[in-house]
Amino acid sequence: MGSAFDTFRKLGPASFVLKAIVFVIAADVLLLAFILLRRTYRKWYFANRDARMLAIRLKWEALISGEIPYAAWRTKPSERQLIETMVLDAYEVANPEESARLLKFMRASGLVEKRILEARHHQGWRRHKALVALARTRAPEGIRALAEGLRDRDSETRLAALRGLGRMACPEAAKEILNWVDDAGLLVPALPLQSALVQTCAERPQVLLPHLHHANTTVREVLGRVLGEVATPSLAPELLRFADDDLPELRAAAARGLSYLKPGAAVTVLSELAKDAVWFVRLRAIVSLGELRHPTVLPFLLHGLTDSNRLVRLRAAEGLVDFRKELLTIFERVVALRDQYGLHAFLTALENAGLQASLVAEIKGSTGSRETHETLLQVLGTGKLSSEPPALQENVLAKAASRS
Amino acid sequence: MIHFLDWANHTLFYYYLASNLAYLTMLVVALRTSAGHLRRLESVRFDWIKASPMVPPVTLLVPAHNEEQFICTAVRNLLDLDYPELEVIVINDGSTDKTLQIMQKEFSLRLVRAVYVPQVRSAPIRGLYRSDTNVRLLVVDKEPAGSKADAINAGLNAATSPYACVVDADSVLERDALLRIMVPILADPDRVVAAGGIIRVLNGSEIEGGRIRRVRLARKSIEVIQVVEYLRAFLIGRESWARGNMLMIVSGAFGMFRTDLVRAVGGFRSSAIGEDFDLVVRLHRNLLEKGADYRIEFVPDPVCWTEVPSDLRSLGRQRARWQKGLLDVLWSNRDMLFRPRYGRIGYLALPYLWLFELLAPVIEITGFATVWLAAVCGVLSWTFCLQFLLFGYGFATVISIGSVLQEELTYKRYNDWQDVARLVSYCFLEHFPYRQMHMIWRLQGLWQYLRGDMAWRPLKRQGQVDTEKTGSSPLPAS
Numbered sequence: 001m002g003s004a005f006d007t008f009r010k011l012g013p014a015s016f017v018l019k020a021i022v023f024v025i026a027a028d029v030l031l032l033a034f035i036l037l038r039r040t041y042r043k044w045y046f047a048n049r050d051a052r053m054l055a056i057r058l059k060w061e062a063l064i065s066g067e068i069p070y071a072a073w074r075t076k077p078s079e080r081q082l083i084e085t086m087v088l089d090a091y092e093v094a095n096p097e098e099s100a101r102l103l104k105f106m107r108a109s110g111l112v113e114k115r116i117l118e119a120r121h122h123q124g125w126r127r128h129k130a131l132v133a134l135a136r137t138r139a140p141e142g143i144r145a146l147a148e149g150l151r152d153r154d155s156e157t158r159l160a161a162l163r164g165l166g167r168m169a170c171p172e173a174a175k176e177i178l179n180w181v182d183d184a185g186l187l188v189p190a191l192p193l194q195s196a197l198v199q200t201c202a203e204r205p206q207v208l209l210p211h212l213h214h215a216n217t218t219v220r221e222v223l224g225r226v227l228g229e230v231a232t233p234s235l236a237p238e239l240l241r242f243a244d245d246d247l248p249e250l251r252a253a254a255a256r257g258l259s260y261l262k263p264g265a266a267v268t269v270l271s272e273l274a275k276d277a278v279w280f281v282r283l284r285a286i287v288s289l290g291e292l293r294h295p296t297v298l299p300f301l302l303h304g305l306t307d308s309n310r311l312v313r314l315r316a317a318e319g320l321v322d323f324r325k326e327l328l329t330i331f332e333r334v335v336a337l338r339d340q341y342g343l344h345a346f347l348t349a350l351e352n353a354g355l356q357a358s359l360v361a362e363i364k365g366s367t368g369s370r371e372t373h374e375t376l377l378q379v380l381g382t383g384k385l386s387s388e389p390p391a392l393q394e395n396v397l398a399k400a401a402s403r404s
Numbered sequence: 405m406i407h408f409l410d411w412a413n414h415t416l417f418y419y420y421l422a423s424n425l426a427y428l429t430m431l432v433v434a435l436r437t438s439a440g441h442l443r444r445l446e447s448v449r450f451d452w453i454k455a456s457p458m459v460p461p462v463t464l465l466v467p468a469h470n471e472e473q474f475i476c477t478a479v480r481n482l483l484d485l486d487y488p489e490l491e492v493i494v495i496n497d498g499s500t501d502k503t504l505q506i507m508q509k510e511f512s513l514r515l516v517r518a519v520y521v522p523q524v525r526s527a528p529i530r531g532l533y534r535s536d537t538n539v540r541l542l543v544v545d546k547e548p549a550g551s552k553a554d555a556i557n558a559g560l561n562a563a564t565s566p567y568a569c570v571v572d573a574d575s576v577l578e579r580d581a582l583l584r585i586m587v588p589i590l591a592d593p594d595r596v597v598a599a600g601g602i603i604r605v606l607n608g609s610e611i612e613g614g615r616i617r618r619v620r621l622a623r624k625s626i627e628v629i630q631v632v633e634y635l636r637a638f639l640i641g642r643e644s645w646a647r648g649n650m651l652m653i654v655s656g657a658f659g660m661f662r663t664d665l666v667r668a669v670g671g672f673r674s675s676a677i678g679e680d681f682d683l684v685v686r687l688h689r690n691l692l693e694k695g696a697d698y699r700i701e702f703v704p705d706p707v708c709w710t711e712v713p714s715d716l717r718s719l720g721r722q723r724a725r726w727q728k729g730l731l732d733v734l735w736s737n738r739d740m741l742f743r744p745r746y747g748r749i750g751y752l753a754l755p756y757l758w759l760f761e762l763l764a765p766v767i768e769i770t771g772f773a774t775v776w777l778a779a780v781c782g783v784l785s786w787t788f789c790l791q792f793l794l795f796g797y798g799f800a801t802v803i804s805i806g807s808v809l810q811e812e813l814t815y816k817r818y819n820d821w822q823d824v825a826r827l828v829s830y831c832f833l834e835h836f837p838y839r840q841m842h843m844i845w846r847l848q849g850l851w852q853y854l855r856g857d858m859a860w861r862p863l864k865r866q867g868q869v870d871t872e873k874t875g876s877s878p879l880p881a882s
Contacts, residue, residue, distance in 0.1 A: 017791045024798030031805040032828060035812050039824065092451070125443050132447045159591060160447035167452060189592045195458040229457060310519055344517060351516045352534065383517055 052082055064101065070109040084111055088136045103139060112139045119145040127152065128160050135164025143168060147176035151184070158188055166196030171207050174200035178211045181219055190222050197226040205230040209238060217247065224249030228284065231257030236266075243269050248278040255281060259288035263296060271300045279309040286312055290319020298323070302333055305342030313342060317349035327355065328362045335379050347383050356380070409778040416771030417792065423760050424799040427636075430644035431806040437647045438639070438704060438814045445705070450583045453590065454488050460593070461489035461565035462582060463663070467555035468573040469497040469548070476510045477614035478573050483538055487582040492541050493562055494573070497555035498527075498548025512536035513543055518562060520544075524671030526557035552656065553672035553679035560671050563663055570680075572657045576606060576616055576709040584706035585660050588699075597698045598661045598687060600646075600654035601706035602638045604817065605631045607714060616709055621823035626719060628826060629834045630712045636807040639704060639814070646702035650753035652688070654700065656680035658708035665690070677858065678729025685737050688749050705815060720845040727849030728858070730762050765846040772840075797835050804831035 062068050063083070073079040084106075091102045106112050115137065118130035131149045134142040146168070149161025165173040177196055186193070201208055205227065212223050224247055231239060231253060239257035242250040255273045258266040266288070273285035286304040289297040297319070304316025320330050334346045350356050363376050379385060453459060464482055468475055475494070482492050496504045507513055513533035520532060527549035535541035546558045556570055567589065571577060581601060589596045608622030622628055645651045654661070656679060666672075669686045676682035684700065691698045713719040734757060740746045741754055775792065778784040808827050811817070818824055852858075 017788065017795050020795045021791060021798055024795065024802050027802045028798065028805060031802065031809055035805075035809055035824070035828070038812065039821070125446075128443070128447055132449075136449070156444055156447070163447060163449075163452065166456075167449075189594055191458055191460075191590060191593045195456045195590075198457045310521065314519060345519075348517045348519060351514075352518075352539070354536075 049082070052079070053086065056083060056086060064105045066105070066108060074109065080111075084133065087111070088133065092136065103137065106137055107139065112137050112142065116142055116145045119149060124154065124157075128154075128157050131157065131160045131164050135160075135167040138168055140168070140170065140172065143170075143173050143176055146173070147180065150177070150180045155188065159192055162188055162192055162196045166192075166199040169199045169202070171200065171204040174204075174207050178207065178223075181222075182211060182215065185216065186218050186222065194222055194226050194229075197223070198229045201226060201230045205232055205235055206238075212242075212250070220247055221249045224253045228253035228256045231260070233260035236261045240269065243273060248276070248281050251276060251278070251281045252284040255284035255288050258285075259291040263292045263294035266292060267294070267296050267300075270297075274300050274304060279307075279312060282307060282309065283312050283315060286315045286319065290315065290322060293322060295323075295326075298326075298330070298333075302330075302337065305334060305345060306337060306339045310341070310345070313345035314348065317342075317345040318352075320346060321349045321353050321355060324355070327359050328366055331359060331363075331376065331380070335376065335385070338385060340385055343379070343385060344383060347380070406781070406783050409774055409781065409783045412771065412774035413778055413784060416767065416775065419767055419771070420796050420799075423764070424796075424803060426756070426760065427640065427803045428806075430640050431803060431810070433644035433647050434640045434810055435813065437643050438810060441704060442814060445587070448587055450486070450580055453583055453586070454486060456488075459488050459586070459590070460567055461491065462487060462567045462569055462586070462660070463491045463493055463559075463563040463565040464582075465556050465559035465563065465568055465570050466492065466494045466573050467497055467552050467559065467570075468494055468499065468503055469552075469555070470499045470501045470503060471573045472499070472501040472503045472506050474574055474614070475503050475507060479507065479511065479541065481614045482571065482577065483540060484579070485577060485582050486580050487586075489565070490540055490582070491563070491565055493559045494541070494543045495555040495559045496543060496545045497552075497558075498546065504533075504543070504545055507543055508533065511538060511541055511543075513541075518542055519564065520562050522561050523667045524557045524560050525674070526554050526561065526671075529558060532562065549674060551674045551679070553676060554674040556656075556679070557671040557674070560663065560666060566663055567660055568663045568666065569658070569660045570656055571708070572710065574711065575603075575657050576611065576614060577658065578616070578707045578709075581658070581706035581708065585658075585703050588701040588703060589660065592699070595697055595699050596701055597665050597691065598654050598659065598684065599701040599703050600642065600651065600660070601658045601708055602642075602702075602704050602815075603634060603655050603657050603708050603710050605634055606709040606711045609709065619817050620820065621818055621826055622712075622714075624714055625830070625833070626716060626838075627712060627714055628830045629838050630719070631827065632804055632807065632830050632834055634712075635811050636804060638702075639810045640803070640807050642702040643704055643810075645753065646700065648748065648752075649699050650748055651700045651702055652684055652749075652753050652757065653678075653681045654684050654702075655708075657710050658706070661687075676729070677725060677732045677853075681729060682733045682736075685733055685740075689737065689740060689746070692746050692749065707817075716841070720841075720848070723842060723845040724849030724852060727762075727765070727846040728853040730757070731850060731853050734758055734762055762850075765843040765850065768843050769847060800835045800839075801831050804834065807831075 056063065059068060064087075073083060087102055087106060091099060091106075094102060112134070115130050115134040119127060119134050119142070122130055127149065131146060134145060143165065146161050146164045149164070150158055152158050152161065162177065165177055174197060177193070177200065181193070197208070208223055208227050208230070212220060212227070215223060224242075227239075228249070236257050239254040242254040243258075245251055245254070251273060255270060258270055270285045270289050270292075274282055274289065276282050276285065282304070286301065286307075289300050289304075301316045301319045305313055305320070307313050307316065320334070321327070323330060331346070334343055337343075347356075350359065360377065360380065363373055363380070366373070464485075466478070466482065471478070479492060479494060483490070494507065496507075513535055515531050516534040518532045518534060520529060527547040530545040530547065533543040533545065535543075542562060544558050544562050546555065549555070560568060567586075569582065569585070585599050585601045588599055605622060605627065606616075607624075607627040608620045609616050610618040610620060621631060642651060642653070659680065661683075665687060666683065669683070669690050672679045673682050673686075687700065713722055734754065737754070740750045741758070743750045746754075775784065775789055779786050779789040805828060808824070808831060812824070818827060
């Protein structure tokens, strides 16, 4: 018996088109059938899942306390998956006491062990999933398995492992990441690595220091940025060593950490860093100078107002505005700088802090000459440095110099 | 004559076959890419991103022209988005209504001297306002310049974040949309320079307080057909082009860009009709000329809901405008075609746009005419003619149903059975006579452009979110 296409062939040139029509009709029918069947299946699946979740919820306490034998559900994959999902969801929002209880349950029931095993032995997306689940448990015994995930060939799996270690937020996880970076170099984009390191090094930033000495330039840059984020007062003396490092990231990290030192020691180094050739080093130094809130930093902050970078100028202005009791003096000195960009930054910071009105009141209530008051109020009101009479300008300069 | 008709029919046949095969290939690529994306998302915990100290700040740029009805709800919703480092800049583009006054009252705005560096060209600024109730809100009040691009440029000049996201004031962003669109950027910030989210049709859905309460399919046929079009354009077209790093458009209604790069190419081009498309092409050009290793990504799960035209006249105007925009950008970048330095953009993406998007209305309408003429003249048998049209129709429905399938397999926003049944039925109905009308509108757009008619014709909206918008363009879909 000939096929249906034999009939079509007899039609001549139309046969190809007819075949194509049959094909597209079949494709349409198959696609529609697939959508229909999938919808039906999903409806059943979610109704079933919902019922099972309710059943689990009703015996939740017995389940978590171990009254229900673990063997009763562990061997059923769908049941185990459901319980794990529910436990992990509860774990993420639990208070410390409840967290400890849920972690104990996950350990005792072997859920953590199972995920560790999967993270070690599976490949591809299954490993990926296991790593994510393991990270969600935040169980320290999972750190090794997560660290092994960093050495996976697939970049997505490496990222999952890295994010997971970041989630652990403990120095042990930081050590694993740092050892891996030492061995393999920068195999993931810098941002996720920095993010994971910031989370894991926050508790003990000292773990970074040994790696800063022998890492290559690219890695040192990343570690320098992390150091800048996590630096604590205890690390300040160590950071002094990096103030004249070749890498700007490390100089910036030093500048950030120095804000924790006593003003006397810090101001000298920070004032040098505030003149650095790299803008973000100057930025960090200016921010730190502002955070010191000591009168000796005022000249450097004023100098920061004349910086070529607008962010540096703005941070310097914010630092200056924090000296609320000396606002009038500072404003006079800002005007005396005769720097329009600096004045703009200062006025922006003043407005953002909502201090413009109080400065106006202070100017009006001060003992200076009427001419000086008018000049200052005009500058404050217009935001522009007028072409002042030289005498007044000198007067302001002299006054500012005498106050400094 | 007979020879010409024969030649024209063959050309139409192969053109149609190539166009649909290209879409079929894209469907397969898109299904694979979506599956990969969903798996990748399994390792991304959004609460971890929110808690991360290294998340780069983002500036939302919201151009607003006469948006007094909706602006406060829109701004409140944007300030309420899930993102740890967010700045919202609303650009009041010379509104003649009370847009600015309403915002001043609602958000306690006061005139400030915030940093404004005019790095990209825009109309003069009247003032910058900072909110006393929420310091993350800045309002740029500017002179009108008659283009959305100009307003965005003003916002870019005031933006302080490394990433800028353009959002239409009358669109509705889902709460986690920013976190989701940032996923590819956070995973590889050195290479990913821009990312676009998906635009979905708002018409028919239930809205409460400016947020989607329940997703429903629109009631009118013309709106449902646009849902199918949007699904096809985004879930198949953009997904697959982005897979090959050849995404040529990031919607102006919701797109994330690296601020420094946008500034480096001079911002959005004010004279461009399709400013979003124009920007992405210029970004490709700039980065390829520098030999940069970069990616422009499409992220299918961060959703921006937008209202689409609900009458034929407005839809026709919108599509004509998109076609003008397409021609405008393709013509001004014609030197990129088949140049080795522009790689796959010059050899594949742009030629595709020329052949299957820009020239589609010309070829299809001419083709239909010659097929009928050939049948009338007896060059082509009527049977074959009908079979040929039936085949074309069937093939096109496969692609349309494929886009619904893609939606079903992945993001499944339409949960109601009735909605899906209607969506599928419109996959069969959109190809006649809507498709032919669409081709005529696009042809009108080409004609208007060639005549130099660049006039902006307002679109009538239902006012589900607000009354009028400037219209962002998804890549025109065949």
